[in-house]
Amino acid sequence: MTLTPVAPLPEHEVRVRAPGKVNLSLRVGPREDDGYHAVSTVFQAVSVFEEVVATPSEQRTLTVSGPQAELVPTDGSNLALRAAALLADRAGIDDGVHLHLHKGVPVAGGMAGGSADAAATLVACDALWRTGLSRDDLLELAAELGSDVPFSLAGHTAVGSGRGHLLTPALSRGEFHWAFAVQDRGLSTADVYAAFDDLHGTALVPDQDDDVPLMQALRAGDPRALGAALHNDLQMAALELDPGLAEPLAVAQDAGALGVVVSGSGPTVAALGRSRQHALVLAAAFTASGVADRVLTAAGPVAGARVVSSTD
Numbered sequence: 001m002t003l004t005p006v007a008p009l010p011e012h013e014v015r016v017r018a019p020g021k022v023n024l025s026l027r028v029g030p031r032e033d034d035g036y037h038a039v040s041t042v043f044q045a046v047s048v049f050e051e052v053v054a055t056p057s058e059q060r061t062l063t064v065s066g067p068q069a070e071l072v073p074t075d076g077s078n079l080a081l082r083a084a085a086l087l088a089d090r091a092g093i094d095d096g097v098h099l100h101l102h103k104g105v106p107v108a109g110g111m112a113g114g115s116a117d118a119a120a121t122l123v124a125c126d127a128l129w130r131t132g133l134s135r136d137d138l139l140e141l142a143a144e145l146g147s148d149v150p151f152s153l154a155g156h157t158a159v160g161s162g163r164g165h166l167l168t169p170a171l172s173r174g175e176f177h178w179a180f181a182v183q184d185r186g187l188s189t190a191d192v193y194a195a196f197d198d199l200h201g202t203a204l205v206p207d208q209d210d211d212v213p214l215m216q217a218l219r220a221g222d223p224r225a226l227g228a229a230l231h232n233d234l235q236m237a238a239l240e241l242d243p244g245l246a247e248p249l250a251v252a253q254d255a256g257a258l259g260v261v262v263s264g265s266g267p268t269v270a271a272l273g274r275s276r277q278h279a280l281v282l283a284a285a286f287t288a289s290g291v292a293d294r295v296l297t298a299a300g301p302v303a304g305a306r307v308v309s310s311t312d
């Protein structure tokens, strides 16, 4: 009798992709007693992705690759490891996991890369460990990890209230095309909110009615109207901390962007194009003028954190 060698089973591996975001509108109210500002924001998930690969392991460990990987902490402060620990705790699991993050979203760039890693890790470990938690349970854990994490899980287009963590899906037609001017230097979200307080003192409570034209532009799939309605209350604070951001803002305007805005707390600058082709023209203008360390193009909206492959 001859024995046919059996190929080893592939190691169980779950691969999840989660998108970055741009805040189409970010309206900031006063700082509340919990230290957070009440916000009203309209998020759009864009096709710049983080990928998280989760495999079983004795310990909980992490490796990182991609542009700016050296800027990402690999200790317990990493949002992905915090997400795995929180999920294990809530689900009563003490399995280890190895997480590999491949970063496509700028680090500390105002596009929620860390939040995307956390959301992707919740989805990956939930699948690996078969926790049986519901989507709503995962959204609750996401909100504990950070204000932007629920949106990274949900994706598409949504209005965020509270700290930005309470989401209402918003209607949006068609695709919008963006060019992003990315900087190697990051901006700390906490510092930008503190600079906002210094500039504005007692901010007004944000009013969602201010975003009616923006919501109409989304429903109509009208990039010109969307460009005119882009708004970011943190932009002045980001410019105060990083005056050099005036340059990519001006370059995009001169190159005919339909609208240009600092993404979230910055320093990434987002420029809206008329079409995919026009977004490439805007990206070329960023590159030619030397105002960005890296340039990306992307389309939105796209889905939130999703399993892309699983060996089991």
Ligand SMILES: C[C@@](CO)(OP(=O)(O)O)[C@H](O)COP(=O)(O)OP(=O)(O)OC[C@H]1O[C@@H](n2ccc(N)nc2=O)[C@H](O)[C@@H]1O
Binding pocket: 023, 026, 035, 036, 037, 038, 039, 041, 109, 110, 111, 112, 113, 115, 145, 146, 147, 148, 149, 162, 163, 164, 189, 190, 193, 263, 264, 265, 266
């Ligand atoms: C500005 C925004 C816009 O979407 O995104 P980023 O630019 O960071 O991507 C968000 O409000 C950031 O969300 P996120 O990055 O998840 O922040 P968190 O970890 O929750 O908070 C980091 C710090 O930011 C400040 N913070 C955050 C959210 C909020 N509504 N008010 C705040 O004052 C607090 O000082 C907090 O300690």
Ligand SMILES: Nc1ncnc2c1ncn2[C@@H]1O[C@H](COP(=O)(O)OP(=O)(O)O)[C@@H](O)[C@H]1O
Binding pocket: 071, 072, 073, 077, 078, 079, 080, 101, 106, 107, 108, 109, 110, 111, 112, 113, 114, 115, 117, 118, 186, 187, 189, 265, 266
């Ligand atoms: N998985 C992660 N990826 C990136 N940064 C992380 C991660 N976990 C923790 N951090 C820390 O969070 C900071 C902000 O991260 P990031 O989410 O990229 O930016 P932003 O909040 O501007 O969207 C980083 O400077 C880094 O110190």
